[in-house]
Amino acid sequence: MANEGAGGQPVYILREGSTQSKGRDAQQFNIMAAVAVAEAVKSTLGPKGMDKMLVDPTGNVTVTNDGATILREVQIDHPAAQMIVEVARAQDDEVGDGTTTAVVLAGELLRKASDLMDRQIHPTVIATGYRMAADKAKELLQTIAVPVEKTDRELLEKIAFTAMTGKGAEAEGAMLSKLAVDAVLAVEDAGKVDTDNVKVEKMVGPGAMASQLIKGIALGKTRVVENMPKAVSKAKILLLNASMEIKKTQVDASIKIKSPQQMKTFLEQEEAMLLKNVEAISKSGANVLFCQKGMDDLVASHLGKKGIFAIKSVSESDMKKLSRATGARIVTKIEEIDPKDLGYAGIVEERKVSGDESLTFVEECKNPKAVTLFVRAGTATVMDELERALHDAIRVVSVVVEDGKVVPAGGAPEIELSLRLKQYASTIGGREQLAIESFANAMEIIPRTLAENAGLDPIDMLVSLRSKHEAKNGKNFGLNVYEGKPIDMLAAGIIEPLRVKTQAVGSAAEAAVMILRIDDVIASGGPSEQTISEAKQQAKRQLAAGRMGGGMPPGMGGFM
Structure with missing residues (x-):
């Protein structure tokens, strides 16, 4: 110009x-x-x-x-x-x-x-x-x-159904609307609803009618090793945001080993450090462990021998939902584990749900403030659209619960x-x-x-x-x-x-x-x-x- x-x-x-x-x-x-x-x-x-x-x-x-x-x-x-x-x-x-x-x-x-x-x-x-x-x-x-009152379930279900109409969910609308309302009312706290506490887990399966609300958390992860128990009842749950591996040095360093005996001593010391962590977890009374960081195979094996169910590399968002669902406090240092930090669930179980795919279910929690909507559908495309429909339904129901007004x-x-x-x-x-x-x-x-x-x-x-x-x-x-x-x-x-x-x-x-x-x-x-x-x-x-x-x-x- x-x-x-x-x-x-x-x-x-x-x-x-x-x-x-x-x-x-x-x-x-x-x-x-x-x-x-x-x-x-x-x-x-x-x-x-x-x-x-x-x-x-x-x-x-x-x-x-x-x-x-x-x-x-x-x-x-x-x-x-x-x-x-x-x-x-x-x-x-x-x-x-x-x-x-x-x-x-x-x-x-x-x-x-x-x-x-x-x-x-x-x-x-x-x-x-x-x-x-x-x-x-x-x-x-x-x-x-x-x-509108939040106790008017019938009206809330109609609101959810209206939000899902036109999104391919009409045939199962009544059932899905009920699930959406149940999910929102479960996580509602003093008139406020944080929809992030409603986790959506989806998997291709028999159809939308197989979808369900889990009063707890479903994770797309399985046990670290096979010798761990597949199910734990009356679970005492530890949420750990600390590494269960040998820490790497932060700077370039080298260790000179001059004899096989020195190598053996070095490895024994590493193993002793890891086993000390296992003992700390076991001593706390925990029989289920969700770890946000990595976990050494040796640690996993010893946890399994002690009958502890463990999952590693759990996402931060899932850890927060587990905390809301089970009442556990997320611990950041193994030395600071206290039995008071443990949460509770009636059952923690690894369950096969479709073909070779398995999920871990944390259920029967006491008054969970985080829940999971497990969405099923015949194809992935339909499943994704059902998830979007449920997202809309959950959001509009939460808005009505908070505001108490509809048009x-x-x-x-x-x-x-x-x-x-x-x-x-x-x-x-x-x-x-x-x-x-x-x-x-x-x-x-x-x-x-x-x-x-x-x-x-x-x-x-x-x-x-x-x-x-x-x-x-x-x-x-x-x-x-x-x-x-x-x-x-x-x-x-x-x-x-x-x-x-x-x-x-x-x-x-x-x-x-x-x-x-x-x-x-x-x-x-x-x-x-x-x-x-x-x-x-x-x-x-x-x-x-x-x-x-x-x-x-x-x-x-x-x-x-």
């Missing part, structure tokens, strides 16, 4: 090959990229959403309709598009569900903003209106929400927000009113997409939904995609956490506002495969036509 200097000579301020896009062109280009991301996941929304097949460079295949997974796997380089991916990531981190809703809403907000800019409404005015609308929407959502699903909150935001817009003066109205219209993209993905007429469905919501006591009506008509979602038990909606609205609005405020894009790289001017023209054509499915902009990557 160059500016005219004194005497008409160009003054270069950016290195050669850099490109600059300014003003409306830059805004259109960014909006095009962001909307393309939304279009990429739009068809996955809802119970009848379609799946995407993602193939990575190594040939691994992922089949899913989880928005967060899709956007994580697809290679996206465009900076504006990455900002929309951040919306999905924030939604997944905060509540674990509603990622597709947040992304689709962000894309529609930007599409509506583009229309307003075509009408000469300044981006700053649109951004102000969007912020006002988002704040009002969160306030209105509080009036739509209904309270009807099926597009009901979006239609209600759309109608009430339009009423709110009429009370606002200035051009911000137009932005709030556009925000209100954008909310309808969720029920519209639900209808489209179910093969229903979106216009007819929106008209029916508006009619129900304009009537008295109609705020809970959403779209039943199976029957093709509005129903009371609250009465039908199709519900989701309030936080899913507030987070989706907030993050979508923030991303849209940030992208709208960008009026200058300076790229320091070389030219892309498609020139900047061509990309601008394509953005203008596609935005004018109201469609974004005709391809992604440069740097968007794509599905293989």
